[in-house]
Amino acid sequence: MTITKYQTKPLQCWQKAKELRLNYFKSVMNAKRDGKLLAMVDSGSFLELPAGLGDDYIPFEGHPYGASVGGDPEFSQKCVEATEAKGFARDMCAYTRNFWGSMFLNEYLYGGEFPKGEFAIWRSACESEGKFYQLVAEHMGIPGYALDFPLLPGQEKDEDVIEYVVDQLGACIKWMEKVTGRKYDDEKLLKAANNHFESTRIWAEICMLNQTIPAPLDQKTIYTLYFPSVALRHMPETLAFYKEVLAEVKDRVANKIAALPIEQCRLWDDGIPPWYFLGLYRYLEQYGAVVLGSQYTYALHGAWEDYPDGSWGPARLPQERGMRMKTREDILRAIALWYEEKPMIRAMALPEIKSRQLLRIVQDWHADGVMMHSNRGCPGLSFGQVENYLALQKSGIPTIIYEGNAADKRELSEAQVLDRIDGLMEQMGIRKLVGL
């Protein structure tokens, strides 16, 4: 068997991605000192909504913070134990337990006391998400606003859902004006929304480029690159960053610069990774296995659209679809639609929706196999996973599920995960690269 060796080199934008992430967490830490408006906003929520209150708005988002704590096992253990000491169950969402524990201990991962926002906004895409910030607002003694975000299994966009979400967003704006005493500026909302639309669309374009053989990016790298699409998608810096990333990845594709020097097989990933054990991706490199991405990295906030001709790809911007963006209601409508179309959200409506997405992804990204993380405590991303596994197996796609936890190291056996990976490689006839 001939093994092709590709040219590879580090990403030039790598450092910028790291800086964006660190600066964000520092800005949260220093918000009070700098006189900024810090709001507790869950990352799945309508991040851009408080932007109309002023340019000094900074969101403190629970899930990215919970994941970051998970990447520091020693601090994470302190946090989850602090949460469990309050009587909360060990099998609850680990992002929540990390965030809450850090809050209860009044210790921030990046130093100092735990930052306190002026108000909180959250939504209900999963039960944990709905309950997470309820307690945050209570513990901090700040006003909170919950939003209902319906998941309907139909393939067609439901105008009633859009209208319902728009009504709630409009009411939330009035509520924010009341609790902050600030006047809301629709122009600022429009700018934040446009940043969100365009940056998440470009992120989808970047992910599309990973269909190329050899893949220009691997999942380990993508974890760093996707962060702004989650936590900072409303910011102009994010849009500028993704334009740079897109140009660089296009260049890598044109020049066949690969993520890995040897690409023996291509894998698709499912679920949230164990953040404290990203070494599993290094282990896969020993097999020349490139992990192409996951719905979590591509589509948690990446913007995708099913085109009328049956194909799919990066979502067209509201303006490109002829949507008016003149009034507040127009902007809110575009925002509601943008969230409603997110494939990750739609996948949580019925397992068969995600199975269809997975089969299409495996084909379009030329994946040879799939590995799934059954993440204890995350009913949202475990929804339908066993049915998805069956659908993949039925289609002849080698697939494994390993059990673990995204952000609680106590819940995962590294040896067992690596054994599973070895099993998958054996099933696919892939051997470790020795001496290449």
Added chain:
Amino acid sequence: MTTSFQNVIADRHKYARQWKARTGGKVIGYFCTWLPEEIVYAAGILPVRILGSHEPQEMAERHISSMYCPLCRDCLAQGLSGKYDYLDGIIGPFSCLHIRQTFASWKTHVPLEYSYYLYVPTIGHHAAAKPFWVKQLTKFKASLEEWTKKPITDDDLDKSINVYNTNRRYLRQIYDLRKDDFPPVSGAECMEMVVSSQLADKAEHNVWLKSAYHEFSTKKERKDPGIRLMILGSENDDTEFVRLIESLGATVVIDDHCTGSRYFWNYVMPKEDRLSAIASRYLNRPACPAKDITQERRRFKHIPKLAKDFRAQGAILIQQKFCDPHEFDIPPIKEILMKELGIPSLHIEMDIVWPLGAYQTRLESFLEMLQPALV
């Protein structure tokens, strides 16, 4: 009279089959009490809640993650094994992801004439919720009409609302008897009445309830209830568990369960627009934690009120293993009951089957601990 309720629970499948043979009507299974049953019943369909069997199984985990709650896995296993083969359809009213997956896997793997997923707003009291949900109910009603090939008229809805409200009124009257120093009805008997109500034709059930109310309200021989307890938490249809509690010198005087008071506590208030009236009832009913995500915390006002009104001295918090919404609510509820009302509580985690001996020991310790506090 209590045997009628017990018989329906014990022979639920036989009851539904006989109802079908007798009436020629369709039977539909549903997974959660957020279903506005009035609309289904108005279409001449018998809605039957799919509940736990409490028997070990190994079929569901081939379709659902093993860290999803035991109830959702138990229900799916019954569907896959053909225990509900008489159902003409299923309806999944949205409550939580676990139950949604049961609905989805059932729909995929068990042949059915009809299935419907009905979204139920998470924040019932938000101003935007009702107009949205009335539209969803209108679509749902149209779907039933299309399936049965029969319109559901206002008259049908009125009759159905009347039957359901009558059922609720009887159950509330019977529950109120438990406020007495010497309650004439036990917690297990009450649970049987509510659970059987979710399985039987309400018109028939009303006849049994009327008779039961008469029997209990005129009962002369009443025993000392011992320690007055409240039970609350996840879905719990296990009447044997309540019997066990009540065999240890205690009486369950009130509950906050979807197989108890949450199911029937409020009424449909008649209005010209029937669907709007039905929507109001469900959006304002006592919430489960999955539907209580705002800062208002409606449960934290409702539960202490129940405990106070029925003079509970202790509380048993029951949680289906892995039930996230209840896991979020249990620690603060324990604190509220103790701080506001001085009511101690015991937290018990349920699985599909449960260890009788271990639970009995824990219950005995809890009740012993309560004794000195009550002297």
